[in-house]
Amino acid sequence: MRLIRLLKRLWYPAEFLFGRIGLSRGTPPEGPPVIDPYLGYATPDELILRGRVLSALRRFAPEPEQSRWVNFLQMLALFLTDEVAHVVVKADGERTVTDSEGYFTLRLPRNGNETGWHGVTAQVSGQPASAATVEALVPPPGPGIAVISDIDDTVMETGAYSLVRNLWTSLTGNALTRHVFPDAVELLTRLAEGGGPVFYVSSSPWNLHHFLTRVLERHGAPRGPLFLRDFGLTSRRFLNRKRGDHKSLAIDAILAAHPDRRFVLVGDTGQHDPHVYLEAAQRHPGRIAGVILREPGRGPDRRDRRDMAALREMGLRVESGRDYREILGGADWI
Template sequence: MLKQALARIAHPVEQAFDRVFLRSTPDEVVIDPYLGYATPEHILLRGRVLTHLRRTNPAPEANWWVNLRQMAGLFLTREVAGKTVCWGEVTAQTDEEGYFTLHVPRGEAAPGWFSAEVAIDGGEGATLEALVPPADAPFGVISDIDDTVLETGAYSLLRNLWTSLTGNAMTRHVYEDAVTLMHGFVRLGAPVYFVSSSPWNLHHFLRRIFERHDLPKGPMFLRDLGISRTQFISGTHGDHKGAAIDSLLAANPDLPFVLVGDTGQHDPQVYLAAAERHPGRIVRVILREPGKGADRRDLARIEAMEERGIVVEHGTDYTAIIPELP
């Protein structure tokens, strides 16, 4: 109720601010490309139309103030609504926050990364990519990002904000055991997807970190921090992660899934709820225990998942799990 009330107040304020200071319908616009994914019928190409792209210039020696200014700049986007994006005869319109999804018929698309040159009216085109899983994939993997593969201190709000806002793509720490674990899944033929409560503004930033540390390339499901008439920000962390899991299980109806996360942001609760919504689809859960580790509520939810026949592995790192993978 509180968030709905805040939304009713904040939405017209945001619209007025955008009309005066940010949003416009410029002659030239660009696409911020996001990695997409496939369903049995379609390949979903995703992106966002902006007036221009904002990128950081990371340097290992940059001080916290330089990093903070560059990170803040990523959020000062000028989104463009009502633009048409097309690939051949397939079109999509951008919404009020500039987002779009093209539903391209999957047809006989080969497994791997599907690539398409898309066009936009009154602006530059872009190359969009989407992951098409192999027909013989043994399972799918949905992995959290914060404190699962990327150290953020998300279990502590202040630590998370400081780490996220004052670091850059050259200084952020990725867990080496997570890199090894994800590559093990890829060698088994499993498609890997990533979920985070980070906003879509950080998609390119996160991709640079992943590339620098040789993490497997995978579609990301990030969070819309925009304000609508009915929602102040885009739900809770759990709502967002649960919705992403639901979408990916629906997109891969024949695959069982492995969920990878941590105990710092209620992943046991989210993963148990997902297992209850999708009986038999979640076969394994792997959890890192950052900070103080699993509390009694986490342990109770882990036990509840095990009672459903799910293999749950948890500890301070993934080293005990990695030897099982090729």
């Protein structure tokens, strides 16, 4: 694709340029490394804490009326990170080492039967100033319905079905201007009634974790762990992993962590979620309770319709439409 090839050629020169003016790699950190905490989750035996160690955190307080150019610069800065690799991160007696891009995963044994959000203080070994609270969600025990939801064009309008439109929307908006679908918030809230956890799976990079959680929180969407994408940008590798591969791996991890629950999969037809969800239902017989799909842009193509039909042939209930309003009318759709 020509646009991808162009971006690949421009990314490293741009990153070098921003680094020379102090916005990216090559700028010596002025203080100790810091932890960028991600929302984690739990298995029956462990708390899974996730995050990234960086030389500095970039947090912006956007204004509703600020220009698209300012939005663009602020969004671009989120991607130009200076990661701290191969350092020890510890919490509650457990420790791990960050990978080459600064990511870490800490596995802590669960104590007791507490449920809800659990915060644990993590820090870079030998750097007490780096301490940060990393949270993990422990859902209530017992069987029940849980939700895995896409974000792009499912909960938040991005135009992900068009690369050009997606880049324009994503890079020229801010946390106050991004549009979240009210019907999606209502749908997820109803599905989460009774304590069922909600997990978000997106093709967006981990650099946007704080940004996305702010947008979702501002619009009242259920709070839940995010499973985002490691772009792994290098001079030899640029966006090589397919979106569907990332979503499939995330779905597998979530289902494995909650073996007693069945899941509702919420998505859209703009990025061929029906195919990803069909494969998930085939890999995990009996674990998928139903599928709900938004139809953005031109709606489902032939492949999407074929996959939706295959889901129905498996006995799953599949609901789809331009929005979720009709689906909200039937609480017993599962």
